Amino acid sequence: MTPERWQQVKQVLATVLELGPDERAPYLDNCYAEDGSLQAEVEPLLDSGQRLREGFMEEEDLAAAARALPASDSSWLGHRVGPYKVVEQIGVGGMAEVYRAFRADDQYRKEVAIKFVRAGQFGNSVFARFKIERQILAGLDHPNLARLLDGGATEDGIPYLVMELIEGQLITAYCSTKNLPLRKRLQLFLQVCSAVHYAHQHLVIHRDIKPQNIMVTTDGIPKLLDFGIARILEPDSTDSLADLTATGFRALTPRYASPEQIKGEAMTTATDVYSLGVVLYELLTGVGPYEMASVAVQDLPRIVCEKEVQKPSLAVVHAGKPPVLQAFRDVTPEKLSRQLRGDLDNIVLMALRKEPSRRYASVKDFQEDIRRHLENIPVIARNDTFWYRANKFVVRHKAGVAATAAVTLILIAGIIITLREARIAKQRFDDVRALADSLIFDVHDAVKDLPGSTPARKIIVDRALQYLNLLDRESAGDVQLQRELATAYEKVGSVQGDYLENNLGDFEGTLVSYNKALELRKQIDAASKDWNDRLALAHGYRLVAHQLWANGDPTGARDPIGRAIALSDAINKQQPNNFKILYELGSDLDVSGRIGYPGDSAANQKVIDDYRRALSMDETLMKLRPNDVSTLHGYATDLSNVGTKLEGPDPLGALNYYKMSLEINRRLTQLSPDIRYQRGVAIAYGSIGSVYDDIGDYPHAVENNVKDLAIYQDLVRADPKNVLLRQGLAITYINTSTSYLRVGKIALALDDSDRGLEIIQALASSGPRNAFQQYVFAAILIARGTILTAAKQPAAAMTVLEHGRAIYESLYKVGNTNHANIAAADVKLGEAAAKAGHDQDAANYFHQALAVVEPLVSSAPTDLDAKYAAADAYSGLGDLSVKAARHPGLSKVPRKASWTEARSWYLLSQNTWRRIDHPNHTAPNFFQVGDPAVVAKDLKLTETALSSLH
């Protein structure tokens, strides 16, 4: 019988069953007449149906069937598991069962707890992680941690963990049975904190701290259970786009879950601080922080994430007598309230803050504050207003892919170092200040304490990679595990790419990680029909492409980004107007524009086309999500990108785009207090200013640069310790000072360059130096030197310029800047020397510069800095020759020779200027440069002089 046939038979059967006994035969005869073969199939069924008893397969049948099956014992009781014999079941959870057992070969019959992990439905991923996690957990040894003793797998491959058996009571029960006063409860709690802190130092987070996991032995020693077990079973998602649901085997205990757990965001050691906070709340008041009992479960996420936690001192009074009385037998709620008021209120509330960054930075800090309270020293926790730092950063998600669970250990890398959004902003290399901002990072205290000289982050990354590589070997054929791994590699890659202390990021390592992720994505795509996986593949290509570009191989980057675009485009055609897809396609086009088309004659146009397409994606995205901050931000950035590309060939067009970007950024500042949007406004003003500068509209240039400056000054005032904002301000001072120089306001130019210098010098002396800061320092020095020369203070100029040059030299030696910059500094020195009347020195400087940049002009046609430097060096030499030619008392022959020389120099300069497509007044390296029109004039001058000498 085929399915189609069955449908026909079924039809007949159904009708027959509904007919009365008299009507059946005629109906059947009719059917058989039409299709004779039906009879052979229908008759046996009808026949069997006669014997069908009424209760067949009705409800009772099932119960009876189940009841009648022979009894069986619980799977493990009495069995041997490895060297242990299982005695009794002592607990059961959603995914694991716990038994009491003893070691069969041990004469002391020491009892242990065995926990079986029920992997059943999940396949290999849990087993694979389990094996590795065991090694890590076995290394934890602390008096307040239930020790992991052993582990293994049964013959059927079911993994189990053998742990110290803790006999005792749950901490909440213990406290109320023993009627412990507050002080003693706090002391117990401190011990629990020690255990958690210890584990954090070993880079293990618990993630499921709750009273049910804290027992107190009969000797009064608290023991924390289940450490890390949760992690084996619950890989996590860190995607925080609101519409993407958390995935993975999430068995949250809502009562104790932190806001970030509920939102599916990254979990940090601060997550454990939160959970400890909840436990403390209960220990001190007898109730939970959100009065869970009366709350509808559906409302839970919102409540935990948004509702203000009531002060413990108030909660005990409001909760009503029974819960409090149960917890504290001799104390009235009012008396308890008085004891809790003040310090303890503040301490608990600080641990329970919604944003992880506003809680205690580490469990140790939490402990210390409690100790302070116990010793009557002032505590650190204060009322909200005191300590609030308005530092919310919004991550712009370029992910656009279905949330996949990432392997837990990777999360440690992501969470202990709180990477802010600016890390992603760092990818916008075209904006120097955005780059500056991307160096923001936070290293968690617990990790800072790690012994050894290797930067903490490197340890974490290395360990994470070891872990992932192990899993990778076991991942073949397991698509879900592969998804998790791919995401994990991508996350590690992004951590690796970050700037590590004084050095640049480990870009090579990042590429390796991204390539591993890409390989996995390809395999997943081949096995899966889901477009989300294909989109993830596009994303994977994009990551690799971007990294290749960042590593200095834009040619190599073209292939992967082309594939990314092709994939996203195809998916977009099948599923138009899908936010995630459009987002990804827009990002791909963005990156393609940034990579450029090296060696392609139509490169500029292609880049503009890419950006324009990205913009049209943005426009669709904005229709789908009109006030979505990240969409708007993307739009603003893309507008700005187009502007940048148009700056040379079409400055007025560029202005338009920058102005549009400015408007969007302004809108963003109204939608979100995030300072990155204020920075966006400032940057837009700066870009507008620079275009005005290029087209020679200096007053407007000044006006916009000043607006840029004003915003940056405000930002720094609001957050004076922020190193990168201050760097940004210093850079802005370069722009305004050179702008003033252009309009002849020398005094103002000097003032601003002075301020810029002051800032950068303060930074250099107070904190660690990094290449970028050095670069900014050098640029400021050069700007100041240029202004001093214009201000007719060549001696001062030269000092400052020498300093700048020295910095460029040291940067060049380690590969952090290009050679042309040293030459450009030499040109400035030459100009200053000439101003001072030291003509021979000036000539030397110019020649020195030319020695470096002359070959570069032809061999490196994209090196604009070299071309500008060469053009100015030539014209500088021309000026010197003119000066020599005008020397009084010179006879005709040498005069003519000088004029001829001048002419040659000016011709060379003019030729070099002609090699620059759209000459500006500021070179890419921030140097102020000459003007080809002036060179043309000078050339004419020499020709006139020469012809008059004949």
Next chain:
Amino acid sequence: MSPKDHRDEVTELLVRWNQGDVAARDALIPIVYDELRRVAQKNLSGQRSDLTLQATSLVHEAYLRLVNHKFANLQDRTHFFALAAKMMRQILVDHARMHNAAKRGGGALTVLLDENSVGSKETINLDLIDLDAALRRLASLDARQSQLVELRFFGGLSIEESASMVNISTATAKREWATARVWLHHAMESGIGA
């Protein structure tokens, strides 16, 4: 983990599954599986009184234990049962298989037809292993129909509830159920599954 803690989780997961979160269903599976197994075990070891079992099926019991009634609505309940049905089937059949390996028809049992016919006991056969095999055969012919059977029989859903779970009208569901019973009976009689 105490049952009460479980409830909040399960209810929340149910709600999310109902809203379309497939991952929530995945998260539910182990919890429900676990609970069903324990309940089944308790019953299978003969600890429970027969009286109670007549009133509710095992799945209903698991549902009561696991889900916080106040907050789960009808939709959630239906979802739960669909899941539980599948698992229940698995548990029971596996169990039967384990303990009745050698015997053909070893899953047979004697049951009361219903409370009303106490006087006339009829010996009937309902071999779970056979039923499972027959049901799988049906699934290859008509997946939706087989699912309906699973929901009704193993999940204890009513006709109306099962109908809505598989997206058909109640009238259609009634016909599907009726024809399925006949077919399965026939299949089992003729010895499908061995």
